[in-house]
Amino acid sequence: MASLFVVFYRNMNLGHPGSPDRATLEEVLVAAGARTARSFQTNGTVLLDAGNPAKVVSQAAGEFKTAAGYTDAAMVRSLDELAEVLEGKPFEGHKDSRTYRETFTFFDGDKPLDLQLPWTNRKDDVDIIALHDGLALSTIRKFKSSAGSPTAEIERLTGAPATTRTLGTIERLIEFA
Incomplete structure (x- = not known):
C-alpha cells in the first residue's frame, strides 16, 4: 500500500x-x-x-x-495512515446507546484544534473523541430527524473546509484497497 x-x-x-x-x-x-x-x-x-x-x-x-x-x-x-488509525480501535469505549454514527472528518487548514478531548458541542449531538493530523474522529447522536454534523463543527472551529465519512465507509475502503 x-x-x-x-x-x-x-x-x-x-x-x-x-x-x-x-x-x-x-x-x-x-x-x-x-x-x-x-x-x-x-x-x-x-x-x-x-x-x-x-x-x-x-x-x-x-x-x-x-x-x-x-x-x-x-x-x-x-x-496506510487510515489503516493505522483503525487498528488502534479509536471508538472503543466511546459508543453508548445514544450513538448514531462514528465518523472520520477530514480537514486541512492552518488553525490547529486545541480541544480538551472528548469535546462535545453545545447541541450535545457531536463528540470529538480523537484528533490526528487533519482528522477528527467523532461520535454523533440523532435527535428527532436531525443528526449531529462533525463537518459543520470542524469547519466552525478551523475556518477551513471539511468532509466526513462514516466508520463503515472507512472500513469498507480499507477492505476494497
Missing part, C-alpha cells in the same frame, strides 16, 4: 449536477498523473495510486470545473 492514497472530495455526488460521473472522475485523475484512480461509492471518495497525490488532485481541479462545474475542496490522506 506504499503509494496508495485516498482523496476525500467535499460535497461530491457522482453523476449529480455539479459533480462528475464516475468515469470522468477516474479519467481526469489518471490524466493528471495518477497511475490508477478507483472511485469508491458515489460520495467522492477515490483510491489513488500516485507518487505525488497532492499535485494530481491540484491538476485535476481545473478539469473537474470545466467538465462538471465541480469546485469544492479535496483532502488527501495516506491509506
